Amino acid sequence: MYVIMIDIPEKLKDMLTLKFLSLGLELYVGDTNKNVEEIMGKKGAGFLFLHVNQLSSSWLQFLARIRQYKRVEDYKLLILSDKSDREFIQTLLLLNVTALIPGNLDKNEIYKRVYKIVTSGDVQHEQREFQRVAPRETDEITMNLSVPNSSQIVTGKVINLSIGGVAMQLSNADDSRVLKVGQMVESAQMRLNGKIGVTALKIVAVKEIAIGVRFTHATDHFSNLLGRYLLDRLSKG
Numbered sequence: 001m002y003v004i005m006i007d008i009p010e011k012l013k014d015m016l017t018l019k020f021l022s023l024g025l026e027l028y029v030g031d032t033n034k035n036v037e038e039i040m041g042k043k044g045a046g047f048l049f050l051h052v053n054q055l056s057s058s059w060l061q062f063l064a065r066i067r068q069y070k071r072v073e074d075y076k077l078l079i080l081s082d083k084s085d086r087e088f089i090q091t092l093l094l095l096n097v098t099a100l101i102p103g104n105l106d107k108n109e110i111y112k113r114v115y116k117i118v119t120s121g122d123v124q125h126e127q128r129e130f131q132r133v134a135p136r137e138t139d140e141i142t143m144n145l146s147v148p149n150s151s152q153i154v155t156g157k158v159i160n161l162s163i164g165g166v167a168m169q170l171s172n173a174d175d176s177r178v179l180k181v182g183q184m185v186e187s188a189q190m191r192l193n194g195k196i197g198v199t200a201l202k203i204v205a206v207k208e209i210a211i212g213v214r215f216t217h218a219t220d221h222f223s224n225l226l227g228r229y230l231l232d233r234l235s236k237g
Contacts, residue, residue, distance in 0.1 A: 002026035002043050003118055004036055004235075006050040006059060008080065015107050016114070017227040021163035024130055025118065028235040033062050039235065040066075045074035047118050051103070052081050055088060063095050072096045078114060130162035133233045143168050145188035145201065145213075147178050154179065156211070158190070163223075163230060165204070165214040166190075173209045181206055188213075190222065192229055197222030 003020065005013055005027070013029070020027045026043070030036035040046065050059055063077060079092060082103040092100055101113050135141045141158040143166065154175045156168040170176060183203045190197050199222045205212030218226075 001118060002028060002039075002046040003114070004028045004030045004039055004046065004048050006030045006036065006048060008049065008051050012107050012110060013231075014224050014227060016111060017231050018163065018223050019111055019115075021131060021227060021230060023115075026131060026234075027231065029231050030235070033058075035235065036062070037066075040070075040075065045071075047076050047078060047098075049078040049114060050080065052079055053083055053103070055091060060091065060095070067095055076117075078117060080110065130164045131230065131234055132160050132162040133230060134160045136233075139193060141190065141192050143188055143190045145185045148183050148185060150178070152178060159210070161226070161230070163215075163227060165201070165212065167205075167210060167212050170209050170211065176206055176208060176211065179203055179206050179211055184216070185213075190226070192225055195225055197225040 003025065005016065006029070008016065008029075017027060026046075028039050028043075030039065030048075036048070048063070050063075052059055066075065076098040077095060078099050078101060079097050080101045080103050081088070084100075084102070089100070099113070099117055101110055105113075135158060141161070142155065143158055144153050144155040146152070147154055152175075154170065154172075156170040156175075158166045159169050160167045181203055185201050185203065188199055188201050190199070197219065199218035200216045201213040202216055203211055204214050215222075
């Protein structure tokens, strides 16, 4: 199962992105009707999580349309809203909405409710791996890290990444000799399309000219920077 977030407030979206991707749940963002339908077409059954506060919302019209040709049991609708009037509730009932989540709830409570719904009956969710993407040719994603107990800096190009870590191609093949599986690095920088984030990490693989690392103690800025990039790439390719 997967979740498409639609018009979710930015701070809540950032928080849900980090939590869901860190749990290995599939997550996407829908900017347009076409974008949402493309994801649904590729992925099949899933959840749509929408923020809607107006009956005139074009997204409600979109949901009414997909209800005409998509099975209710396959595409479940979760609505985040401040509205609770009778006409609004009746509209949601006609759309066979799975849940209405009050928009004034604390972000953690919203997360708990959404998580409980999307993982209900899913006994395999703890075994999922992180969603991983390979950078596009136009992306500039590099890392540098300080070798433990030395003044040496190792640099490289990121060849794939997830919310949990990256694989990096070393700029200098000889650098692999000074790195060992299990080493903890207190400070590493990732440059992602002109923006820089800082994290600590653990080296989990060393293979010739490439290494694999797992992030530990990432700063909030780093996590949000990475989460936004991953969500955009996963949603738009």
